[in-house]
Amino acid sequence: MAEKVKLISHVDAINWNRIEDPVDDEVWDRLTANFWLPEKVPLSNDVPSWNTLTPEEKQLTMRVFTGLTLLDTVQGTVGAVSLIPDSLTPHEEAVYTNIAFMESVHAKSYSSIFSTLSSTKEIDDAFRWSTENQNLQRKADIVLSYYRGDSPLKRKVASTLLESFLFYSGFYLPMYWSSHAKLTNTADLIRLIIRDEAVHGYYIGYKYQKGLERVDEATREELKAYTFDLLFELYENEVQYTHDLYDSVGLSEDVKKFLHYNANKALMNLGYEPMFPKDVTDVNPAILSALSPNADENHDFFSGSGSSYVIGKAVNTEDDDWDF
Amino acid sequence: MTVVYYSSSSNYTHAFAQKLRAAGQHCVRLPLLTKDDTLLMEEPFVLITPTYGAGPRRGAVPKQVIKFLNVPQNRELLCGVIGAGNTNFGETYCQAAHIVAQKCQVPLLYRFELLGLPEDVRNVNEGLNRLWKQKLQRRA
Ligand SMILES: Cc1cc2nc3c(=O)[nH]c(=O)nc-3n(C[C@H](O)[C@H](O)[C@H](O)COP(=O)(O)O)c2cc1C
Ligand SMILES: [Fe+2]
Numbered sequence: 001m002a003e004k005v006k007l008i009s010h011v012d013a014i015n016w017n018r019i020e021d022p023v024d025d026e027v028w029d030r031l032t033a034n035f036w037l038p039e040k041v042p043l044s045n046d047v048p049s050w051n052t053l054t055p056e057e058k059q060l061t062m063r064v065f066t067g068l069t070l071l072d073t074v075q076g077t078v079g080a081v082s083l084i085p086d087s088l089t090p091h092e093e094a095v096y097t098n099i100a101f102m103e104s105v106h107a108k109s110y111s112s113i114f115s116t117l118s119s120t121k122e123i124d125d126a127f128r129w130s131t132e133n134q135n136l137q138r139k140a141d142i143v144l145s146y147y148r149g150d151s152p153l154k155r156k157v158a159s160t161l162l163e164s165f166l167f168y169s170g171f172y173l174p175m176y177w178s179s180h181a182k183l184t185n186t187a188d189l190i191r192l193i194i195r196d197e198a199v200h201g202y203y204i205g206y207k208y209q210k211g212l213e214r215v216d217e218a219t220r221e222e223l224k225a226y227t228f229d230l231l232f233e234l235y236e237n238e239v240q241y242t243h244d245l246y247d248s249v250g251l252s253e254d255v256k257k258f259l260h261y262n263a264n265k266a267l268m269n270l271g272y273e274p275m276f277p278k279d280v281t282d283v284n285p286a287i288l289s290a291l292s293p294n295a296d297e298n299h300d301f302f303s304g305s306g307s308s309y310v311i312g313k314a315v316n317t318e319d320d321d322w323d324f
Numbered sequence: 325m326t327v328v329y330y331s332s333s334s335n336y337t338h339a340f341a342q343k344l345r346a347a348g349q350h351c352v353r354l355p356l357l358t359k360d361d362t363l364l365m366e367e368p369f370v371l372i373t374p375t376y377g378a379g380p381r382r383g384a385v386p387k388q389v390i391k392f393l394n395v396p397q398n399r400e401l402l403c404g405v406i407g408a409g410n411t412n413f414g415e416t417y418c419q420a421a422h423i424v425a426q427k428c429q430v431p432l433l434y435r436f437e438l439l440g441l442p443e444d445v446r447n448v449n450e451g452l453n454r455l456w457k458q459k460l461q462r463r464a
């Protein structure tokens with residue numbers, strides 16, 4: 001590492017009783033309440049199901065997970081840390097340290113999956129593939145180049161696109177297995193990661209929008225153009241990466257819909273309107289319900305026949321400020 | 325007839341409501357701060373709420389929404405609830421809207437993610453128009 005690490009020049013003791021932006025406090029609470037470790041998930045229950053996969057399917061799964069490991073490593077050791085010096089509040093700095101740590105938990109959890117399911121040789125082969133696959137390396141390189149760049153807001157754009165878009169070519173596969181009742185414990189672990197990434201993407205995107213409020217109109221326009229350019233660059237690479245991985249099992253087209261769906265959400269996290277139209281974001285319902293079991297919209301009055309509805313099942317809350 | 329919505333400082337739901345406004349719906353935003361006075365409704369309305377919270381069992385419904393629904397007259401006039409959220413939260417997708425629907429025994433009308441897609445705006449706008457018409461017919 002040749003470059004000099006940029007550190008904050010002055011630090012005051014952080015006072016959590018003086019909150020400048022309530023979002024810092026809310027997000028910290030959610031992130032710490034979400035805390036988990038891979039040891040909590042009974043991954044070994046997936047061994048019988050792993051053994052039903054073909055050698056090609058196993059190899060695909062291992063490759064997908066090493067790809068995800070690389071992104072979490074990038075985000076933990078460079079991405080989240082690179083955001084600290086540009087923070088607007090001391091609490092924002094603290095939130096990034098939490099995000100950085102959790103990315104390291106994510107990265108390590110793939111190794112827990114590997115050691116539970118496969119052999120040292122298969123693991124080494126998959127990691128070798130991850131260093132040799134050009135499209136995977138390119139996606140890490142593109143993002144890293146912006147993390148090293150000198151624009152704090154561009155760093156946040158790159159970071160939000162990583163959190164909310166770049167992971168999803170990989171997240172697709174465990175959702176796919178789960179929808180076929182395979183590797184369901186692994187899928188449970190991945191859902192914990194997805195939930196964390198949702199808060200990360202929301203938060204970094206929110207701080208980007210806060211930053212936009214402080215620059216002039218011309219800079220805002222430039223950053224918007226930059227965001228769409230970077231998304232396109234990453235998208236094209238993502239499509240090739242998707243073909244590299246999924247052509248052999250015939251799932252590439254399905255994965256691409258999931259990419260579009262998530263690219264829209266990444267844009268929205270940055271405050272921009274979604275770009276991909278409905279006919280290319282119609283994610284396979286089985287994948288969507290693996291992601292969120294309650295997402296089935298047929299129960300919603302406005303989208304079903306409009307003649308009947310169900311009132312949802314009771315949810316216990318611990319909130320005591322309800323009067324009824 | 326009115327759409328009442330809560331939106332935090334990230335303003336996603338506010339952006340959705342702006343699009344409903346442009347489509348001709350009358351939309352009113354709840355105060356951002358819990359200490360501010362809440363609204364008192366005088367006519368039937370639909371509520372849009374995002375989901376927050378520090379976990380599955382805590383704080384899903386924004387405090388300002390709870391304060392608003394704690395007013396019995398508001399509860400009586402509530403016709404239905406629309407949820408804003410993100411499916412990446414898994415099981416708790418739009419949980420606040422589910423909780424309100426359950427507690428107030430009103431239908432969950434629709435759910436959408438973040439700023440909403442153009443289709444979401446259209447579905448909600450058309451759904452609201454149908455609902456308002458039904459209410460008027462029932463009154464006549
Ligand atoms: C701390 C935190 C927790 C959240 N929890 C959930 C959740 O459990 N379920 C969900 O569907 N969305 C959840 N969201 C997403 C928000 O509901 C979503 O981004 C919404 O569009 C925010 O609307 P607003 O900007 O108008 O406040 C959460 C967001 C944050 C920041
Ligand atoms: Fe991560």
Ligand SMILES: [Fe+2]
Nearest residue numbers: 163196197200
């Ligand atoms: Fe993350």
